[in-house]
Amino acid sequence: MTFGAGASRGTDYQLGALALFLSIATIATALGYQYIGGYVPCMLCLWERYAYYLAIPLLFIALVLLTGGHRGSATALFVIVGLAFLGNTVLGIYHAGAEWKFWPGPAACGGGQSLTTSAGNLLSQLDSIRVVNCEEAAMRFLGISFAGWNAVASFFLMMISFGAALTAREQSAEASAPNI
Template sequence: MTLTSSDPTVHSAYRYGALALLLAAGAIAIALGYQHLGGLEPCELCLKQRYAYYAGVPLLFLALVSLSAGQTRVAALLFGLVALGFLGNAGLGVYHAGVEWKFWEGPTACSGAQQITANAGNMLDALKQTNVVRCDDAAWRFIGLSFAGWNVLASLFIAFLGARAASETVHPR
């Protein structure tokens, strides 16, 4: 499906939305690649941060299709929902990065002191059953930022692009 409108503002909204889609799909592909190809298992908070991408990618696609079909209100609504979702995801990323830097406590299921059994006979069984990836220990950093930190930046940028696409759809400049 191609964008047939000659209106340059629609093209501008489409470009912002398409860039948001490309970045969101690329970010989740990188995360899944590190997990499945690189063996870097995600923690509980990492998995929760993926929800915005799992929802955002198809919503952005639908928004672009709606925009191409001339359904500007639907497209603007979808772009706006994506922007809000990624803004919330950036907040979750800040929380996760703060847990990694020990600014505050994380979820008890994946950070802080882990429960150790007092019974030595049960210890081996407990170790075999426990596969918890810690939320308060960044497994990877690039230029000082963990995946959580990079997710904050990516989510804020995708939120900006989604908001800009919604704005360009409703109020062309």
């Protein structure tokens, strides 16, 4: 299969590209709420970002591997990304459950802000530091907190990533099967 202008990509590539696009959009939204909207993330919020930071480069590499015909390696990367989002789904559910008071959040959960390294600004910055509690939702949209939406997004990204892995594996098996 050659990829020239107008050539179509396989389903595995399309699913991987969709997962990459949605991962970038999701983490960009989280960072936008933080740096533009002023929402300070808690410790669990920051942990929930790790799956995206892992997934984005791995998905990009998997797409490059697919383009080069290395479906086996791409399949392994899609599985790793799917597992990362499975873990992130569980973490998001735990975090949302702590916000709804279904169970306690971690005792060590505090703010996600860093202190200045300048001694002159330290005292003034200490006055403005807000400690963010993991058990308090910063905002709810349609009744669901950021943590809840992360669990939903991670679940769908997990499904898309595993779908890409499955189709890449199937297409790899078809390509290696002898033609009779």
